[in-house]
Amino acid sequence: MTNSWTDIGVSDCVLIMGSNAAENHPIAMKWILRAKDMGGKIISVDPRFTKTSAKADIFAPLRSGTDITFLGGIIKYILDNDLIQKDYVVNYTNAACIVGQKYDFKDGLFSGYNPDKRAYDRAMWAFEKDEKGIVKTDPTLQHKRCVYQLMKKHYSRYDLDTVSSITGTPKEDLIKVYEAYAATRKPDKVGTMLYAMGWTQHTVGSQNIRAASIIQLLLGNVGMAGGGVNALRGESNVQGITDQALLFHIIPGYNPAVRSSDVSLAKYNEKNTPKTAEPKSVNWPQHRPKYIASFLKSMYGANATKDNDFGYQWLPKLDDGQNASWMFMFDEMHKGKFSGFICLGMNPACSSPNANHTREALSKLDWLVDIDIFENETSTFWKGPGMDPKKIKTEVFLFPASMYVEREGSITDSGRMAQWRYKAVEPAGESKADGQIVHELYMKVKALYEKDKKGVFPDPILKLKWDYAADGKLDPHLVAKEINGYWLEDKTIGDKTYKEGTLVPAFPLLQADGSTSCGNWIYSGSYTEAGNMMARRDKTPVATANIFPKWGFAWPVNRRILYNRASVDLQGNPWDPKRAVITWDAAAKKWVGDVPDGPPPPLGLEGGRLPFIMKPDGVASIFGPGLADGPFPEHYEPLECPIEKNPLSSQRINPTTALFKEYKFATCDPKFPFVATTYRVTEHWQTGLMTRYLSLQVEAEPQMFVEMSEELAKLRGIKNGEWVLVSSPRGKVEAVAIVTKRWKPFKIAGQTIHQIGLPWCYGWLIPKDGGESSNLLTPTIGDANTAIPEYKAFMVNIEKLPPKKAAPKAKGKGR
Numbered sequence: 001m002t003n004s005w006t007d008i009g010v011s012d013c014v015l016i017m018g019s020n021a022a023e024n025h026p027i028a029m030k031w032i033l034r035a036k037d038m039g040g041k042i043i044s045v046d047p048r049f050t051k052t053s054a055k056a057d058i059f060a061p062l063r064s065g066t067d068i069t070f071l072g073g074i075i076k077y078i079l080d081n082d083l084i085q086k087d088y089v090v091n092y093t094n095a096a097c098i099v100g101q102k103y104d105f106k107d108g109l110f111s112g113y114n115p116d117k118r119a120y121d122r123a124m125w126a127f128e129k130d131e132k133g134i135v136k137t138d139p140t141l142q143h144k145r146c147v148y149q150l151m152k153k154h155y156s157r158y159d160l161d162t163v164s165s166i167t168g169t170p171k172e173d174l175i176k177v178y179e180a181y182a183a184t185r186k187p188d189k190v191g192t193m194l195y196a197m198g199w200t201q202h203t204v205g206s207q208n209i210r211a212a213s214i215i216q217l218l219l220g221n222v223g224m225a226g227g228g229v230n231a232l233r234g235e236s237n238v239q240g241i242t243d244q245a246l247l248f249h250i251i252p253g254y255n256p257a258v259r260s261s262d263v264s265l266a267k268y269n270e271k272n273t274p275k276t277a278e279p280k281s282v283n284w285p286q287h288r289p290k291y292i293a294s295f296l297k298s299m300y301g302a303n304a305t306k307d308n309d310f311g312y313q314w315l316p317k318l319d320d321g322q323n324a325s326w327m328f329m330f331d332e333m334h335k336g337k338f339s340g341f342i343c344l345g346m347n348p349a350c351s352s353p354n355a356n357h358t359r360e361a362l363s364k365l366d367w368l369v370d371i372d373i374f375e376n377e378t379s380t381f382w383k384g385p386g387m388d389p390k391k392i393k394t395e396v397f398l399f400p401a402s403m404y405v406e407r408e409g410s411i412t413d414s415g416r417m418a419q420w421r422y423k424a425v426e427p428a429g430e431s432k433a434d435g436q437i438v439h440e441l442y443m444k445v446k447a448l449y450e451k452d453k454k455g456v457f458p459d460p461i462l463k464l465k466w467d468y469a470a471d472g473k474l475d476p477h478l479v480a481k482e483i484n485g486y487w488l489e490d491k492t493i494g495d496k497t498y499k500e501g502t503l504v505p506a507f508p509l510l511q512a513d514g515s516t517s518c519g520n521w522i523y524s525g526s527y528t529e530a531g532n533m534m535a536r537r538d539k540t541p542v543a544t545a546n547i548f549p550k551w552g553f554a555w556p557v558n559r560r561i562l563y564n565r566a567s568v569d570l571q572g573n574p575w576d577p578k579r580a581v582i583t584w585d586a587a588a589k590k591w592v593g594d595v596p597d598g599p600p601p602p603l604g605l606e607g608g609r610l611p612f613i614m615k616p617d618g619v620a621s622i623f624g625p626g627l628a629d630g631p632f633p634e635h636y637e638p639l640e641c642p643i644e645k646n647p648l649s650s651q652r653i654n655p656t657t658a659l660f661k662e663y664k665f666a667t668c669d670p671k672f673p674f675v676a677t678t679y680r681v682t683e684h685w686q687t688g689l690m691t692r693y694l695s696l697q698v699e700a701e702p703q704m705f706v707e708m709s710e711e712l713a714k715l716r717g718i719k720n721g722e723w724v725l726v727s728s729p730r731g732k733v734e735a736v737a738i739v740t741k742r743w744k745p746f747k748i749a750g751q752t753i754h755q756i757g758l759p760w761c762y763g764w765l766i767p768k769d770g771g772e773s774s775n776l777l778t779p780t781i782g783d784a785n786t787a788i789p790e791y792k793a794f795m796v797n798i799e800k801l802p803p804k805k806a807a808p809k810a811k812g813k814g815r
Contacts, residue, residue, distance in 0.1 A: 002228030002562040003192065004415040004554065007546045009034035010579055011226035013184050013191035015043045015177075018067060018198030018208065022051035023682045025196070025232045028414075029055075032194070035226070041180055045070065045169075046198070047677060047755055048707065049742040058180060060173040063746050063755060064677040065638040065793035068204055069166045069648075070174075071211035072158035072635065077178040078218050079152050083185045085220030088575070089141075091603060092566050092611055093217045093620045095148040096137040098128045103145070103631075105154060108649025110630045118656055125625040133277035135617060147623040151214075154632045157648060166635065166647055168746025168753065185219040187575040190226040197234060198679075201792045203654040206785040207633035210624055214633070217620050223566030223611065225545035225579040233414040235686065236404075240412035243555070244483075244520060248324035251315075252483075252520035253291060258317045265292070265309040274616040281618030282598050282609050290510045294518035298482055301465030306514055314460040323658070325787035327353065327780055331660060334361035342369045344434060345401070349377035349384070350687040350763040350773040353789040354663060354730045354780045359384065363392045371399040371437055376689050377763040377773070384764050385772070400431035403690075407433035409476040410526075410534050415560075418526055419552040420535040439474040442466060477527075480534070484527040485510065485518030503528045506557050522555040533558070542593055544580045549594065559595040563620070565611035570604025629656040629784040638793035639781040642675055642753045644668045657784040664729035665779050672728060672795040674712070675755040678774050684761035687773070692766050704762045704771025706735040708798065709743035712754040716798055723801040726758065728794060731776030733758070734801065756798065760791070 008014065008031040022029045033055065036042050044056035053059040062070055078084060089095045102124040104111040112124030127135040128145075141148040164171045184191030193216060199208040212229050213222070221227035233239055245252045255272070262268040269289045276283045296304050300311035318324060330352060332338060341362070352358035359381045362368060370379035375398060377384060382392045405424040412418045427433065432440075442464075449458045468478040485504040490497060493509060507524035510516045518524050526533050538550035547560040554560050561567070564581045568574050572584020572591075582593035584602050591599070600609035610618025625631045636654040637646050644667070646652045652667075666672045683701040684691045691697040706726055708718070718724055720739040725732055735758065746753045758774040777796055782789045 001230040001414045001416060002222060003225070003230055004417065004547050004560045005031055005413070006541075006548060007225045007561065008032060008192055008194070008230070009226075010038065010190075010546045011035045011040050011192045012189045013041045013043065013181055014194060015045070015181055015191060016052055016056070016194045017043075017045040017070075017212075018200070019194055019196035019232050020046065020050040020052050020198075020679065021194060021196075021232060022055060024234065024680050026682070028194070028232055043177055043180060045177065047743075048757055049744075058173070058176050060169050060177050061744060061746070062167040062169045063748060063753065064198075064675060065202055065641065066167040066635065067199060067202075067208045068211050068633045069158060069163050069635040070169065071208070071215060072155050072633065073160065073163035073174060074178050074181060074215050075151070075211070075218070076155040076158045078182050078185070078215070079155065081182070083182045084218045085185050085187065085575075087569065088220035088566070089148075089218060089622075090139050091570065093147075093622050094127075094135075094617065095146070095151070095217075095622050096139050096141055097147050097617075097619075097623065098136040098138060098143055099145050099147060099150060099623065100124075100126045100128050101145070102126070103150070105630075105632070108634060108636070108646065108651030109655060113655060115655075118659070120628065120630070120656065122625055125623075125631050129277075135278070151622060151632065154634075162647060165747075165749055168748050181215075182219065184221060187220065188578070190224045190576060190579065191216075191219065191221050192227050192230060194230050194232055196232040198792055200231075200783070200786070200788055202790050203639060203657040203781055203783055204629070204633070204636055205783040205788055205790075206627055207629060210627065211633040213620075214622050217622055220566075220575065222620060223561060223563040223581065224576065225547070225561060225567070225581050228561070231414055234680070236413065237411040239414055239416060240410065240418070243412055243522060248318070252295060253522045255288060255292060255295070258312075258315050259320050260317050261320050262317070265296075265312040268292070268312070276616040276618075278610070278617045280603065280608065280610050281616060282600065282613035283616050283618065284598070284613045285616065287510075290512040290516075291507070291518065291521035293512045293514060294485055294510045294516045294521065297488060297514055297517040298485065298519040299465060300463050301467075301517075303463040303465070304514070310514060311463060314463055316460070323787060325782075327660070327782055327787060327789060328658075330358050330361045331780075333364060336364045338365060340367045340369070341365055342371070343378055344371040344437075347372070347376045347378050347687040347689055347763070349381045350760070350775060353775055353778040353782075353791060355773050355775040355778075356386070356731050357663070357780065359387070363387070363394055365394045367395045367397070369397045369399060371401050371434065372689065373401050373403055373431070374689055374693055375765065377687075377765050380765055399437055400429065401437065402427035402431045402433045406431070407435070407476075409433075409435065410480060412555075415554065417552045417554040417560075418523065418534040420532055433474070435474045435476065435479065439466075439469055440472075477532070480527045480532070482517070483519035483523045485516055485521075485524050487515065488517055489515045491515050505529070508557075523553075525557050526553045526555070542581075544578060545594060547581075547594060557595050559597065561594055563597055563612055564594050565597045565602065565613075566620070568602055570602060570608075572602035572605070627785055629654055638790060639779055640665050640667050640672075640793070640795040642668065642673070642795065643749050643751070647749055654784050657781060658787065660780045663780045665781070666729045666795050669729075669795065672797050673754075674796050674798060675753060676726070676728070676777065676794055676796040677755065677757050677792045678760040678778065679757055680761060681759050684759070686761065687763060688761040691761070692763070692770065698767045698770070701759075701761075702767065702770065704733060704735045704774070705738050705759065706798070707738045707740055707743055707757045709745055709754060710739055710741065711745050712743070712756065712798070713737065713739040715754070716800060718798070718800050723804055725799045725801050726756070726774075726777065726796050727799070728777040728779075728796045730779065733772050733774055733776055735771060756796070
C-alpha cells in the first residue's frame with residue numbers, strides 16, 4: 001500500500017476492484033464505510049455481486065481477466081475529456097518525457113519482441129536524452145512522441161463498445177464508474193483504488209496494478225491522504241514476509257537477489273545502483289551500497305571485512321536467467337531435480353495451481369519436512385486421493401509449529417506498519433515457534449559442518465552471525481534489533497557521535513564502510529535506543545490525514561503515506577488543505593505533518609527536489625519501461641478463455657508470460673465452456689488449515705460449493721443444493737451447487753458467456769466429505785513479471801451428479 005488503512009476513511013471515492021473487502025478484509029471495510037459515512041462514494045467492480053457490492057453506490061460486473069480493458073477505458077475517458085490534474089501530471093510524472101524513435105506498438109506487440117525467447121529488448125523503449133544525459137521533455141504535452149501523446153494513441157482503441165464487448169460490463173455501468181472516479185481529478189477531491197488477489201493472480205497481474213497507477217497519477221491521487229494504490233493483503237503478515245525476502249528474486253529490503261554473474265560486491269553494486277543525470281532527482285536507490293554492506297555485516301558480523309567484500313561470496317546466488325518461483329520450483333521437483341523440501345507454514349498440496357501435479361511432484365522427493373500447526377494435505381499427500389503409498393518413496397517428517405498467539409514477535413500489515421504481538425499462552429505440547437524451529441535446525445546443521453571437516457563450502461554456515469538465543473531459546477527482541485541495525489564502531493556524523501553497540505536511529509545513517517549493520521534497511525528505525533517502535537500504541541493522529549504516526553512503525557522511517565511530497569504544489573502548499581499530509585513551513589524551512597519523502601524543499605523553491613524519490617529520474621512512471629510485458633498495460637486474454645481471438649489484437653495471451661507447454665489447458669474447447677474463478681470465504685482461512693479443524697467454522701461453511709447463475713443452472717438442469725461435478729483439463733471437484741442472483745451471464749463479443757465461482761479453502765483431509773481443493777482445476781500459468789499463478793480465470797465444465805445418500809444422524813443430545 002502507498003497509504004495506510006486509516007486514511008482510506010477520508011477518501012471521496014473508493015474503487016474496489018479485484019477484491020471482496022467486506023468478506024475478506026472486514027477491518028479494511030470499516031474504513032471504507034467510514035469514507036461513505038463522510039459522503040464518499042464506493043464503487044465495486046467484480047464478476048459477482050458480493051457483500052462489498054451490496055454496500056457500494058455503484059456496482060459494475062466484469063468477466064474475470066479483463067481488468068486492463070476496464071481500466072484502459074477509464075484512461076481513455078480521462079484523456080478524451082481532458083480530466084487530468086495537469087500541474088501534477090506535468091511536474092510529477094513522466095507524461096512530458098519524450099520516448100526514443102525505436103519505440104513502437106503494433107497489433108498487440110511493443111517494439112523489440114523476440115518470439116523465440118518470448119521476451120522484449122526493453123532498450124527499444126528508452127527515452128530520448130540531451131547531451132548531458134537528461135531526458136528530453138515537452139511540458140506542453142504536444143510532442144507526438146511524448147508519453148502523454150503515446151498514451152492517448154495506445155488507449156484510443158479502448159472505446160465504450162470495445163470495453164463492453166470484452167468485459168461484459170454494460171455501457172451504462174461503465175459510464176457511471178468513469179464519471180464518478182474521474183471526478184477525483186479536482187485538487188480538493190481524492191480517490192483510492194483498493195485491490196487484492198483478484199488483480200494479481202493473472203498473467204497480466206502486474207500490469208493490472210500499473211493501469212491503476214496510471215489512472216491515479218493522471219488524477220493526482222498518489223501521495224494524497226485518501227488516495228494511492230492499495231493492496232489488501234490476504235494474510236496478516238504477507239507484507240512482512242515479502243519485506244524480509246521470502247521471494248526468490250530479492251534479498252531483504254527489496255534489493256535484487258545476487259546472480260552468478262555478479263562476481264564481486266563491486267560488480268553487484270555497479271549493476272544494481274541506478275544513476276541519473278537529472279539534477280533535481282533524489283534518486284534514493286543510489287544508496288544501495290550502504291544497505292548491502294550493512295546487510296552483509298548483519299549476516300556475517302566480524303567475519304565480514306573489507307578484505308573479503310564483507311562476506312559477499314558467502315551469499316547464495318541464482319544462476320543467470322534462473323526463475324526459482326513457485327510454479328518453476330514444483331516443475332523442477334516433478335522432474336526429479338529435488339531430493340528434499342522443507343515446507344514451513346504452507347499447504348502446497350491445496351494452494352498450488354494444478355494441485356494434482358503438485359502432489360505428484362511431492363512424490364518424487366526423497367524426504368519432505370512439513371512444519372505446521374496441524375496435519376495437512378501436504379504432509380499426508382502420500383495417502384490422499386489417487387495416491388498409492390506403496391509406490392511413493394518420500395519420507396515425510398511433520399514438525400509441530402505453534403500458533404501465532406503462542407509466540408512473540410512482529411507482523412507488518414498491508415499499510416507497511418509493523419506491530420509487536422505478545423505471547424498469550426505457551427505453545428501446546430511439543431510445538432514450537434517457527435523461529436525456534438529454524439534456530440534449532442541451524443544449530444544442528446552447523447554442528448554437522450563443525451564435525452565433518454570435509455563438508456562442501458562450509459563458510460556460509462560457519463561464518464554466519466547467529467547470536468539471537470539464550471539457553472537455546474530464540475529471543476525475538478534480539479532478532480528485531482538485528483533487523484534494525486547497530487553501530488559497529490564509534491562514528492561522528494556532523495555534530496553527533498554514535499557509539500559502538502548502540503542501535504542505528506534510521507537508515508539514512510547506514511554506512512558502506514562496514515561501520516553499521518542492518519538486517520533490512522527499510523526497517524531501520526523500528527527498534528532504537530528509544531525502545532521498540534513497533535510496540536507503540538499512541539492514538540494521536542495527524543488529524544487532517546487520519547494517520548497515526550505514534551502507533552506501531554511504518555517503513556520507511558515511519559512514513560505513513562508514500563510519495564507524500566506529491567501531495568503539495570510547487571511551493572509546498574497542499575493540493576487539498578483539508579486533507580493535508582505535509583506542508584512546507586516557509587519560515588522554519590522544514591516540512592510539518594507526516595514524515596516527508598526527504599527533507600529537500602518543494603520543487604518550486606531553491607534547492608527543491610522531485611517527489612518520487614525511489615525513481616531514478618524523480619518522476620512517477622506513466623510510461624513504465626521496466627516491466628517484462630510492455631511500458632503500457634495492454635489487454636491480453638487469459639491462457640484459458642471463452643473466445644478464440646483477442647478483440648484488440650492478434651496476440652491472444654500475454655506474449656511474455658512463461659508457458660509450461662507440456663501441461664494441459666483448454667481454450668474455446670466445447671468440453672469446457674464456462675469461465676471459472678476462485679475466492680475465499682470469511683469463515684475459512686487460506687487453505688482452511690486453521691479453520692477446517694474447528695467445528696463451529698465447519699458448521700458455518702461445511703463443504704465445497706460452486707456458485708452459478710440461475711440462467712446457467714437452468715441450462716444444466718441444476719437446482720440449488722444439488723451435487724455437481726466441476727471439471728477442467730487438469731482435474732475434477734465435486735461441489736454443492738449454490739444457484740444465485742449474484743452471478744449473471746455476460747455478453748462477450750456477441751456471445752453469452754457464463755461464469756462460476758469456487759472457494760479454494762477445502763481439502764480432502766478434513767472435514768470428512770468436505771470436498772477437495774478447487775486448485776485441482778486451475779492451470780499452470782502465471783504473471784509475466786512475478787510468476788504468480790493465474791487462479792482467477794480458467795475454463796471448466798459443470799455436470800449434475802446423482803443424489804448422495806444423507807450422512808447418518810449423530811446420536812446424543814446435540815446442541
